Amino acid sequence: MEIKVVKNILGANDQIAGKNRQLFDSNQVFVVNVMASPGAGKTSVIMETIKRLKGKTRVGVVEGDISSSLDAEAIGKEDVPVVQINTGGECHLDASMTASALGDLPLNDIDLLLIENVGNLVCPAEFRIGEDIRILIASTPEGDDKPFKYPLMFHEADVVLINKIDLLPYLKFDVNAFTQTIRGINQKVKIFPVSCTTGEGIEEWVSWLLGRMEKS
Amino acid sequence: MHELAITQSMLDLVLKQAEEAEAEKVGKINLVLGEMTGVVGRCVQFYFDFLSKGTLAEGAALNFKVILTTAKCQNCHKEFELGEFDWTCPHCQSNNIEITGGKELFVESIEVD
Numbered sequence: 001m002e003i004k005v006v007k008n009i010l011g012a013n014d015q016i017a018g019k020n021r022q023l024f025d026s027n028q029v030f031v032v033n034v035m036a037s038p039g040a041g042k043t044s045v046i047m048e049t050i051k052r053l054k055g056k057t058r059v060g061v062v063e064g065d066i067s068s069s070l071d072a073e074a075i076g077k078e079d080v081p082v083v084q085i086n087t088g089g090e091c092h093l094d095a096s097m098t099a100s101a102l103g104d105l106p107l108n109d110i111d112l113l114l115i116e117n118v119g120n121l122v123c124p125a126e127f128r129i130g131e132d133i134r135i136l137i138a139s140t141p142e143g144d145d146k147p148f149k150y151p152l153m154f155h156e157a158d159v160v161l162i163n164k165i166d167l168l169p170y171l172k173f174d175v176n177a178f179t180q181t182i183r184g185i186n187q188k189v190k191i192f193p194v195s196c197t198t199g200e201g202i203e204e205w206v207s208w209l210l211g212r213m214e215k216s
Numbered sequence: 217m218h219e220l221a222i223t224q225s226m227l228d229l230v231l232k233q234a235e236e237a238e239a240e241k242v243g244k245i246n247l248v249l250g251e252m253t254g255v256v257g258r259c260v261q262f263y264f265d266f267l268s269k270g271t272l273a274e275g276a277a278l279n280f281k282v283i284l285t286t287a288k289c290q291n292c293h294k295e296f297e298l299g300e301f302d303w304t305c306p307h308c309q310s311n312n313i314e315i316t317g318g319k320e321l322f323v324e325s326i327e328v329d
């Protein structure tokens with residue numbers, strides 16, 4: 001006997017992501033899912049964002065890593081609430097792992113929650129965690145051909161930060177071609193060239209983020 | 217590597233459907249995988265053989281229908297398959313396109329006894 005199913009394999013994850021979403025909404029928390037390959041600068045972007053938001057909005061951070069708490073310790077120095085999730089081998093955060101961390105955060109005292117996903121350009125794209133927006137950090141040394149290799153990630157991103165633009169003089173990275181490729185498949189995307197080392201472009205990204213938070 | 221979580225989720229879904237139908241055994245699972253998801257059928261099969269042991273679905277055949285990544289040109293409105301390193305429309309060369317297929321990831325049907 002054949003049974004028609006036609007159900008999304010990740011439907012269970014999406015349901016839990018919906019519950020996270022409700023919890024965020026009831027506490028008026030704006031949630032950003034930060035995705036990138038390892039070493040692209042997720043933690044640096046989070047640190048720079050926190051520094052510029054001091055006194056403007058209350059930030060909290062969830063750090064997702066396969067193992068270690070190095071990133072959480074670095075961010076803890078910025079005096080914001082931070083929780084570490086060690087996925088224990090899983091290559092992405094899913095909605096239930098995220099839910100397990102939320103109890104350890106004072107959601108009532110947080111306006112903006114930055115969730116750093118596991119460094120990976122494939123798996124995190126599939127798993128919703130209850131976020132408002134998904135940002136992708138693509139760094140210039142990775143090369144400008146990455147959208148072709150990881151189309152889903154670039155298609156799903158609301159924002160792309162092109163990080164490490166201070167290295168452009170030393171690299172064959174065509175910012176215009178890269179931007180055009182992404183916009184081709186993702187017309188709604190916002191793109192900000194930034195450098196966490198020189199601070200260039202960070203102000204533009206942070207002002208846009210504050211504006212976006214006000215709209216929600 | 218996301219195949220482990222995806223296979224577990226797929227197995228949970230299949231077992232729930234099979235139990236609701238009061239099935240004794242799942243013989244076949246028909247899956248639809250979009251190319252863009254990057255889910256590798258061979259890996260799903262590997263994890264499935266391991267995870268399904270001792271369940272109604274042990275030994276079930278997995279059938280994969282792969283959907284290629286397709287796009288619709290926003291300029292000339294024609295549909296085409298997305299090239300590996302060329303995302304311009306082959307008909308009018310516009311690079312303003314909308315992805316229309318390749319993100320699928322679902323269980324289409326199961327065959328049970």
